[in-house]
Amino acid sequence: xxxxxxxxxxxxxxxxxxxxxxxxxxxxxxxxxxxxxxxxxxxxxxxxxxxxxxxxxxxxxxxxxxxxxxxxxxxxxxxxxxxxxxxxxxxxxxxxxxxxxxxxxxxxxxxxxxxxxxxxxxxxxxxxxxxxxxxxxxxxxxxxxxxxxxxxxxxxxxxxxxxxxxxxxxxxxxxxxxxxxxxxxxxxxxxxxxxxxxxxxxxxxxxxxxxxxxxxxxxxxxxxxxxxxxxxxxxxxxxxxxxxxxxxxxxxxxxxxxxxx
Numbered sequence: 001x002x003x004x005x006x007x008x009x010x011x012x013x014x015x016x017x018x019x020x021x022x023x024x025x026x027x028x029x030x031x032x033x034x035x036x037x038x039x040x041x042x043x044x045x046x047x048x049x050x051x052x053x054x055x056x057x058x059x060x061x062x063x064x065x066x067x068x069x070x071x072x073x074x075x076x077x078x079x080x081x082x083x084x085x086x087x088x089x090x091x092x093x094x095x096x097x098x099x100x101x102x103x104x105x106x107x108x109x110x111x112x113x114x115x116x117x118x119x120x121x122x123x124x125x126x127x128x129x130x131x132x133x134x135x136x137x138x139x140x141x142x143x144x145x146x147x148x149x150x151x152x153x154x155x156x157x158x159x160x161x162x163x164x165x166x167x168x169x170x171x172x173x174x175x176x177x178x179x180x181x182x183x184x185x186x187x188x189x190x191x192x193x194x195x196x197x198x199x200x201x202x203x204x205x206x207x208x209x210x211x212x213x214x215x216x217x218x219x220x221x222x223x224x225x226x227x228x229x230x231x232x233x234x235x236x237x238x239x240x241x242x243x244x245x246x247x248x249x250x251x252x253x254x255x256x257x258x259x260x261x
Contacts (some may be wrong), residue, residue: 001056001179002038005067007172010163011078014071020059028055031063037182052179064174072168079164086157093149097142104138111135 006015021034029037114120115128 001052001060001176003060003064003174003176005064005172005174007068007071007167007170009071009075009167010160011075014074016067018060018063018067020056020063022053022056022059026053026055028059031059040182050179050181056179057176060176061174068172071172075164075167079161082157082160086153089153090150093146097146101139101142104135104142108132108135 001020003018003020004015005018006013008014017035017038019031019034019038020028021037022028111128111132115125115132120128
C-alpha cells in the first residue's frame, strides 16, 4: 500500500511517499525495505482484486506520524540554528558599534589635547570645539542605531518562532494512493541432482539483477558472490576431510546443494 504525506512548514513544503508491505503469510516488511519494493521492475499490471489487510493502513498511519515528527524535529533544529544566528548577528552589531564609539573617544581625546596648545588661533580653537560637539553625539547616536537594528532582528526572529510553533500543531495531509500486490518469480528452475552430483553457483542468475543500478541490487549481487565463494570453500574442505566417509561426504554435498537451490 502506497500513500503520500505532506505538510507546509515555515521553511517550505515537505513531502514523503510512504510504503507499507507484508507477505501473504502476514509478515510485515520494515519501512525502508518496503520502499525498496517500488524500485523492483514488474510486468504488465492488472487490476488488484485482493482486499488489503487493515494492518497495512495502520502501518501507513504510524509512518505518517513518524513523518510529522521528523518534520517537527527539522523545524525545531532550524529554529535552534536561527537562535544561534541571531545571537551572532547581535554580537557582531554590538562589536562594530563599540569600535565606532571607541574611535570617537580617541578622536575627542586627541582634540582635547590639541586644544590645550597655546599657539592655536581663535579660528583653530573654534574648529576643534565644533568637532568635539559633533563627536560627543556619536555614542548616543550609535546606541540608538544598535537598539533599532537589534529590535528589528528580534521582531523578525519572533515572527519565525511563532510560525514554527504554529506549524508544530498542524497535521498536514495524508492520502492513500493505491494498493499493489506482487507475485515474485525467480525465473530459476534447477534440474534434479544425481546422487554424486553437486551444483555450485548462485541460484538466481546474476544477469537478472544486472540492470538494477541501485545500492540494494548491488548488495544482493555481492552477497550472492560471497555465498558462492564460501560454499565452494566448504565443498573443498569436505572433499579432503579424511575423517568423513564417502556416504557422509555425499550427504553433506547434497545439503549444500539444497541450500543453494
